[in-house]
Amino acid sequence: MKQSMKVGMVLLVALTVAMWFGISSVSKKKEVLTSQYNELETQMFEKESAxxxxxTLYDKVEGQISDILEKENLIQHQGNDRIDRRNNEKIFKEISMIDDLIFRSKxxxxxxxxxxxxxxxxxGVFEKRINGLQAELNERATVITTLKAELSKKDETLALMISQQDSLNQTINAQLTDLEEKALKVQQLTAQNSELNKSFLAIGTxxxxQSKGVVAKEGGFLGIFGKRVALQEEADEKSFMTVDRRNVQKLRIEAASLSLVSSHPLGSYQILPGDSEAEQVLEITDPESFWKVSKYLVISKKI
Incomplete structure (x- = not known):
């Protein structure tokens, strides 16, 4: 009887352990699926918003092109009448507005x-619609150029006004192109700098x-010196927080003690007590030397 009870207890314990692991496994899978769902939902929202x-921008350009066409028809109608001082001012005003609409649409x-x-x-379909708008805008620009030439032949005063306006537009466009090129260079240099200064941070017990695959214990002799905690070089970068090293000078960390797992020269940093016993501060005193060995900063803490 006692033997049967022992066997029954062993089976009960085994069943309980199996159920616990099963529940734990289901719980972890549920967490992973929930995380994946939330990530997909966020991506869908961002894409929908974009x-x-x-x-909205497409409709705006489409509306501007319609305005250009309407003003073209108006100018052509006015151009068919006898051009005088009063009339050429109206025509020039419409031409200036078309130039502005073409510029903004581009x-x-x-x-x-x-x-x-x-x-x-x-x-793919949307890109075709954008290309269609581009072609229509180019056609409108060609038409207005031809229209300007025709009107300039009819009236010297209007011809001078159009010539001066075109010259001013060319100057403005050249300046804007120059500014855009400079802005692009600055953007590229900024991106290069950000990439050069990109580092990876991980903080935890x-x-x-270890659970994230960031560190492991290796080497050493158990019972004498213990095993050394080392950074796993093949660790997934998703396990780290991406930081700009230029913005990492002082880290306040909730911990009783800290140690650096990643390699950094002694003298390039110091670990100081924080404002309370439960806080430690890592201060990088020589950033150039500190980041020279590794772009990873891994901090092991004890709470």
Whole structure:
């Protein structure tokens, strides 16, 4: 009887352990699936928001092109009448407004193309519509150039006004192009600097860091010196927080003690007590030397 009870107890314990591991496994899978769902939901929301912004900009350009066409028809009608001082001022005003609409539409189209590329969406049909707008805008620009030439032949005063306006527009466009090129160079240099200064940070207890595959114990002799905690070079970068090392000079960390797992020269940093016993401060005193060996900063803490 006692033997049967022992066997029954062993089976009960085994069943309980199996159920616990099963529940734990299901719970972990549920956490992973929930995390993946939330990530997908966020991505969908961002894509939907980006697409709505592009549609708004598309409608704006489409409306501007319609305005250009309407003003073209108005100028052509006025140009058929006898041109006098009163009439040429009206015509010139409409021409100036068309020039402005063409300029703004080109800027908006460029922005629309950039947003379509950066949104990383498969928008084959939408890209065709953008190309259609671009072709229509080019056609309107060609028509207005021809119209200007025809009107200039009819009236010397209007011809002078159009010539001066075109010259001013060319100067402004050249200056804007120059500014855009400089802004692009600054953007590229900034991106290069950000990439050069990109580093990876991980902070946690040894157990936390180990579970993420960031650190492992290796080498040494158990019972004498113990095993050394080492950074896992093949660790997934997703396990780290991406930081700009230029912004990491002083880290206040909730911990009783800290130690650096990643390699950094002694004298390039110091660990100081914080404002309370439960806080430690890592201060990087020589950033150039500190980051010279490794772009990873891994901090093991004890709470």
């Amino acid at each position: 697409f709505e912004d592009m549609l 800027q908006d189209l460029r922005q629309l193309e950039d947003e379509a590329k950066s949104a990383n969406l498969k928008l 040894f157990e936390d860091l």
